[in-house]
Amino acid sequence: MSFTTKDVVLKEDRPKSLLLQKHSDYLASYGLNKDDYEYCMTEYLRMSGIYWSLTAMELMDQSSRMPKEEIIEFIKSCQDSESGGISASINHDPHMLYTLSAVQVLAMYDRLDAIDVEGVVRFVASMQQEDGSFYGDKWGEVDTRFSFCAVMCLSLLHRMEDINVNKAVDFVLSCMNFDGGFGSKPGSESHAGLIYCCVGTLSICKRMDALHADELAWWLCERQLPSGGLNGRPEKLPDLCYSWWVMSSLSMLNRIHWVDKKSLEQFILACQDAETGGFSDRPGDITDPFHTLFGLAGLSLLGNTSIKAVNPTYCMPQETIDKLKLEPQILHI
Amino acid sequence: MHGRVKVRTSEEEKARKDKEKQEKLKVFKNAMQRIQEKRKNSELDKELLELSGKVLSSNPDIYTLWNIRREILNIFRKDIEGEEMSQMYDAELHLTEYCLKVNPKSYCAWHQREWVLTTRADPDWNKELSLCNLYLKLDERNFHTWDYRRFIVSQCKPPLKGEFDFTTEKLYDNFSNYSAWHYRSKMLVELYPDLQGGRPIEDSHHKHELKMVQNAAFTDPDDTSAWFYQRWVLGAVKTTISLVVYTVTPFKTTFAFSKDVNEEFVMSKTRLYVNNEIVTGEWKSCVGNQYDLLWIFDHTTPIKDDLDVKVEFEKEDKCTQIIPCTKYGNSTYIGKNEVSFQRQYSQAVVEELNNQLESCRQLLEMEPDSKWTLLTTTIVLYCIDAKKYHKEVIKNLHLLKVIDKLRAGYYDDLITKWSIEEQLCLDFKTNECRLFKVAFDERISCLPHLQYYSYCEEIDLSNQNLSSKILPSLVVLQHCRKLSLENNNLTTLGNFPSLDLRELNLKGNVNLAKNEIEMLKEKYNYKIIY
Numbered sequence: 066m067s068f069t070t071k072d073v074v075l076k077e078d079r080p081k082s083l084l085l086q087k088h089s090d091y092l093a094s095y096g097l098n099k100d101d102y103e104y105c106m107t108e109y110l111r112m113s114g115i116y117w118s119l120t121a122m123e124l125m126d127q128s129s130r131m132p133k134e135e136i137i138e139f140i141k142s143c144q145d146s147e148s149g150g151i152s153a154s155i156n157h158d159p160h161m162l163y164t165l166s167a168v169q170v171l172a173m174y175d176r177l178d179a180i181d182v183e184g185v186v187r188f189v190a191s192m193q194q195e196d197g198s199f200y201g202d203k204w205g206e207v208d209t210r211f212s213f214c215a216v217m218c219l220s221l222l223h224r225m226e227d228i229n230v231n232k233a234v235d236f237v238l239s240c241m242n243f244d245g246g247f248g249s250k251p252g253s254e255s256h257a258g259l260i261y262c263c264v265g266t267l268s269i270c271k272r273m274d275a276l277h278a279d280e281l282a283w284w285l286c287e288r289q290l291p292s293g294g295l296n297g298r299p300e301k302l303p304d305l306c307y308s309w310w311v312m313s314s315l316s317m318l319n320r321i322h323w324v325d326k327k328s329l330e331q332f333i334l335a336c337q338d339a340e341t342g343g344f345s346d347r348p349g350d351i352t353d354p355f356h357t358l359f360g361l362a363g364l365s366l367l368g369n370t371s372i373k374a375v376n377p378t379y380c381m382p383q384e385t386i387d388k389l390k391l392e393p394q395i396l397h398i
Numbered sequence: 399m400h401g402r403v404k405v406r407t408s409e410e411e412k413a414r415k416d417k418e419k420q421e422k423l424k425v426f427k428n429a430m431q432r433i434q435e436k437r438k439n440s441e442l443d444k445e446l447l448e449l450s451g452k453v454l455s456s457n458p459d460i461y462t463l464w465n466i467r468r469e470i471l472n473i474f475r476k477d478i479e480g481e482e483m484s485q486m487y488d489a490e491l492h493l494t495e496y497c498l499k500v501n502p503k504s505y506c507a508w509h510q511r512e513w514v515l516t517t518r519a520d521p522d523w524n525k526e527l528s529l530c531n532l533y534l535k536l537d538e539r540n541f542h543t544w545d546y547r548r549f550i551v552s553q554c555k556p557p558l559k560g561e562f563d564f565t566t567e568k569l570y571d572n573f574s575n576y577s578a579w580h581y582r583s584k585m586l587v588e589l590y591p592d593l594q595g596g597r598p599i600e601d602s603h604h605k606h607e608l609k610m611v612q613n614a615a616f617t618d619p620d621d622t623s624a625w626f627y628q629r630w631v632l633g634a635v636k637t638t639i640s641l642v643v644y645t646v647t648p649f650k651t652t653f654a655f656s657k658d659v660n661e662e663f664v665m666s667k668t669r670l671y672v673n674n675e676i677v678t679g680e681w682k683s684c685v686g687n688q689y690d691l692l693w694i695f696d697h698t699t700p701i702k703d704d705l706d707v708k709v710e711f712e713k714e715d716k717c718t719q720i721i722p723c724t725k726y727g728n729s730t731y732i733g734k735n736e737v738s739f740q741r742q743y744s745q746a747v748v749e750e751l752n753n754q755l756e757s758c759r760q761l762l763e764m765e766p767d768s769k770w771t772l773l774t775t776t777i778v779l780y781c782i783d784a785k786k787y788h789k790e791v792i793k794n795l796h797l798l799k800v801i802d803k804l805r806a807g808y809y810d811d812l813i814t815k816w817s818i819e820e821q822l823c824l825d826f827k828t829n830e831c832r833l834f835k836v837a838f839d840e841r842i843s844c845l846p847h848l849q850y851y852s853y854c855e856e857i858d859l860s861n862q863n864l865s866s867k868i869l870p871s872l873v874v875l876q877h878c879r880k881l882s883l884e885n886n887n888l889t890t891l892g893n894f895p896s897l898d899l900r901e902l903n904l905k906g907n908v909n910l911a912k913n914e915i916e917m918l919k920e921k922y923n924y925k926i927i928y
Contacts, residue, residue, distance in 0.1 A: 102419040109460040157462040243583035243630040274658035274689040299576040322807035397871035
């Protein structure tokens with residue numbers, strides 16, 4: 066069996082410094098052309114797209130370049146009066162993923178009053194099942210991502226008492242694996258993105274003690290490849306978004322120093338597109354707002370001071386989390 | 399966008415592509431508009447099925463369209479029965495199959511498949527299982543396919559042994575299949591738990607897995623999959639929660655545990671006696687969490703001098719353990735339990751571990767710089783006899799820091815943890831003082847097991863590699879009066895916990911701003927040396 070490490074090689078002519086102005090320009094113009102092909106084809110996740118762009122802009126202290134009032138009006142029009150949930154876009158159905166994105170955006174704008182909060186709480190609480198898990202919507206898909214959506218959403222609204230927190234925690238813990246990691250449901254393989262969701266849930270519910278911290282953090286730091294980039298599962302290629310999923314989890318576990326920060330920073334910077342602005346999954350690929358946020362947020366966790374501090378649990382500016390007086394748990398070391 | 403390479407194209411080519419896209423977009427927008435109109439008008443019919451199916455075929459992630467299809471099928475199944483409905487379900491499965499070819503990771507398409515199979519009356523589970531086999535041949539790591547397989551298994555409940563054998567088969571195809579190792583771990587504890595001994599895996603199977611995974615790891619030492627599984631199998635021992643030390647003072651008693659426990663646990667398992675009378679009081683977690691390593695018991699009435707003090711602790715096997723104590727000074731009583739970090743294996747497994755150690759050493763001789771071989775050798779040494787091999791273990795970890803530079807921070811913390819474990823066992827056996835001072839050459843980088851030293855009056859952490867991130871963990875030092883953090887790497891004191899100190903030494907932390915110390919001085923009235 067021949068075997069080579071799955072990784073990329075960083076080129077000498079890659080971007081080596083942070084191109085903040087380019088990224089801000091990129092996000093400000095993203096979606097200005099409502100007939101842009103990519104923009105239209107991603108309508109089904111528009112609400113999350115707004116969250117990615119706005120958070121990235123907030124972290125760069127450039128959020129004034131986003132059309133605030135237009136966004137708030139859009140969110141209002143996406144709330145379903147019956148279920149209380151919020152959809153990705155107009156004429157789409159309410160879902161936990163987009164309900165969370167909307168609440169995050171409004172929290173950053175300090176405009177949670179713009180929506181029917183009781184409706185959101187009702188929707189989120191109605192998604193909890195007997196075993197503590199959460200559906201994504203009324204059609205019954207179960208996933209630990211939705212558990213995280215639920216507790217993040219309700220904690221931002223200071224309404225955690227509306228769900229059974231102990232049961233929510235127990236369900237997440239039932240998804241723990243031999244390697245200390247988590248998957249999307251009981252029995253599912255560990256994956257760095259879902260680990261972030263599960264660790265984040267435990268951080269908000271203040272049950273970080275239930276983790277096998279050393280085993281999990283070791284598995285997470287083993288995601289770092291010789292290029293400096295991180296993958297999401299063993300024997301997979303590196304991808305910039307794992308700079309967030311892995312590093313935020315390690316931050317909550319207080320073990321961020323288990324990866325090599327310098328080479329990770331080089332990898333993240335190499336994922337910038339110096340022409341168009343924005344970050345992509347790997348050097349040389351097409352950029353998008355999703356990777357742009359996670360590139361910036363990753364650099365913030367690494368201590369880059371030209372970006373605002375990001376909260377590892379909420380993936381929102383620390384100042385927003387402080388203002389809301391939220392204290393997600395970080396493990397002692 | 400994942401994995402889409404940016405390609406340079408000529409102006410002409412770009413113009414052509416843009417035009418193509420605009421045309422596609424026009425079709426897409428028209429279809430979406432038509433779909434939404436029909437839905438608004440409650441025209442949930444075959445035409446809408448067709449329209450939404452067309453759009454989904456190239457955009458399987460538009461979740462609302464799947465919702466619409468389920469709404470339609472739910473209406474149809476009220477009136478249509480038998481073969482006709484069955485065909486509609488088949489068509490739906492066919493559509494999801496098509497969509498999964500476009501995007502094998504489409505959550506929506508996978509979920510639609512599950513929905514169809516749990517909704518229809520005549521699901522063909524065997525067919526689905528064969529489909530999984532096929533998909534796993536195409537991509538053996540697609541976690542959606544594995545999840546789908548687990549869903550089918552949960553529905554049709556084939557013998558688990560068959561699933562276990564399936565993982566064996568997949569692994570012998572290719573040992574570099576982490577997904578299969580993962581699935582195997584679930585099957586293994588389900589099929590072969592050690593019911594009598596309370597270990598996670600029954601002995602002969604534990605041995606068998608160790609052999610198999612070592613064979614896999616040695617086949618290709620650079621592939622990481624098997625090494626993770628091996629580390630888990632090595633760590634599959636019974637663990638119990640124990641009360642490690644308690645400290646009784648007139649107003650409060652602290653109880654330190656080997657693992658985080660909740661109030662219900664401490665209330666039901668621990669009892670403090672003075673002159674054979676149970677002491678009453680109130681429990682609180684040291685940190686203020688639901689689960690904690692250190693619990694504080696505030697006595698209802700103060701405990702006075704010269705008394706007979708003891709603690710009863712109910713162990714996991716329901717046996718009650720009496721932990722005696724020693725009196726310190728006028729009114730402090732400290733009871734230390736026996737502590738051990740040595741992993742307990744059966745004799746058969748220990749023999750196997752020794753064989754593996756031998757093989758590891760041989761492989762290492764051939765390739766002394768092989769990270770995974772060195773790491774596994776080190777872990778096996780630790781597992782067999784942490785005390786006997788301590789020096790070799792630490793030496794190897796230092797070597798790993800050089801070979802595997804990216805994870806130097808991890809190895810530093812592991813050196814700290816395992817060195818502290820060594821010292822702890824000694825301190826608990828022979829050290830009568832209420833002082834903790836690092837007694838080995840390694841500089842510690844974190845504070846594992848600190849609750850074991852909660853009884854100490856003096857904690858000397860000078861000349862170490864401690865950064866400010868460790869400060870919150872100091873909160874367990876509830877009886878400490880004199881604390882030294884001299885010559886460390888502290889940079890801020892913002893997260894310094896509230897402690898009942900008399901003296902705090904912060905000298906030699908060169909990157910610590912004066913104003914940070916001033917702020918601490920204002921907050922607390924103990925002596926601060928800097």
